Amino acid sequence: MSITADQIPGYRVGTWTVDPTHSEVGFSVRHLAISKVKGKFEQFDATFVTAENPLDSSVEATAEVASINTNEKNRDGHLRTGDFFAAEEYPQLTFVSTGVREENGEFKVDGDLTMRGVTKPVTFDFEFGGFGEDAYGNYKAGFTATTVVKREDFGLTWNAPLEKGGLLLGSDVTITLDIQAALQSGE
Numbered sequence: 001m002s003i004t005a006d007q008i009p010g011y012r013v014g015t016w017t018v019d020p021t022h023s024e025v026g027f028s029v030r031h032l033a034i035s036k037v038k039g040k041f042e043q044f045d046a047t048f049v050t051a052e053n054p055l056d057s058s059v060e061a062t063a064e065v066a067s068i069n070t071n072e073k074n075r076d077g078h079l080r081t082g083d084f085f086a087a088e089e090y091p092q093l094t095f096v097s098t099g100v101r102e103e104n105g106e107f108k109v110d111g112d113l114t115m116r117g118v119t120k121p122v123t124f125d126f127e128f129g130g131f132g133e134d135a136y137g138n139y140k141a142g143f144t145a146t147t148v149v150k151r152e153d154f155g156l157t158w159n160a161p162l163e164k165g166g167l168l169l170g171s172d173v174t175i176t177l178d179i180q181a182a183l184q185s186g187e
Contacts, residue, residue, distance in 0.1 A: 003102055005054055010131030015184045016048040016141060018061075022180035025063050029151070029173045039070035039079075041093070048141075048181055055100045059109065061177075063093040090116045100126075109145060115154040122147045124177070139183040146176045 005011045026040040046061035065087040068079050080087040097111035098121070107126035112119050129142030151157075151173045 003054060005052060008054060008128075011050065011054065012131070012139065012183055013050050013052055016050065016181035017184060018044070018046040018048075019140070019180045019182050020044065024176075024178045026176045026178070027173055028176075037070060037075075039068060039076075041065070041067050042069050043067035046179070046181070050141075055102065057097075057100050059095070059097045059111070061095045065091055065093060086116055095122075113147075113149065113154075118154045120149070120153055122149060124175075140180055141183070142180045144176065144178050146174065148172050148174050 005013070020043075023044075024040055025044045026038060028036045028038045030036055041063035043064040044062060044067075046059060048057065048059045050057045065085045066080060068076050068085070068087075070076055070079070079085055082089075094114045095111050097109055099110045101108050101110065107128065109124040109126050111122060111124070113122045124145035124147045127144045127146075129144065131139065131141050133139055150171050152171060
């Protein structure tokens with residue numbers, strides 16, 4: 001059974017832009033095979049278009065690689081180099097949706113993720129937070145979207161062996177988007 005717009009309380013058709021002060025584009029990767037290192041991109045943008053049929057909605061998003069922040073200056077500098085993101089040559093990560101679907105009562109957003117010049121299909125698990133109006137009369141939507149990618153699939157192959165075996169960095173990178181978006185006026 002497919003969900004319709006009238007089944008989503010507060011749903012509005014229109015174009016939405018990300019509110020960066022209430023949003024975060026984050027990631028985590030296994031480190032030393034015992035814990036996770038987390039980081040985020042400080043500069044990002046996205047446009048969402050909600051359609052009459054929610055499954056026809058779409059998103060286009062970018063994150064500036066140079067804005068990477070893991071709370072450790074030297075690591076951030078290394079991540080910007082050719083060992084990882086090659087920020088000068090590939091300044092942005094991009095995501096363009098190719099479809100929205102419902103699977104077992106959950107939303108999935110399929111699309112193409114481009115990182116370091118490599119484009120691969122990914123699926124984000126989409127958790128809808130809801131709609132509401134802020135204190136200034138802006139109509140907002142909130143959601144969290146998560147996916148796991150293999151960093152090597154995007155050319156992020158640098159690693160280092162550990163003295164007692166294993167590798168410094170894990171292969172799986174979890175990307176988490178905590179987003180609040182505002183409906184554009186005139187919609």
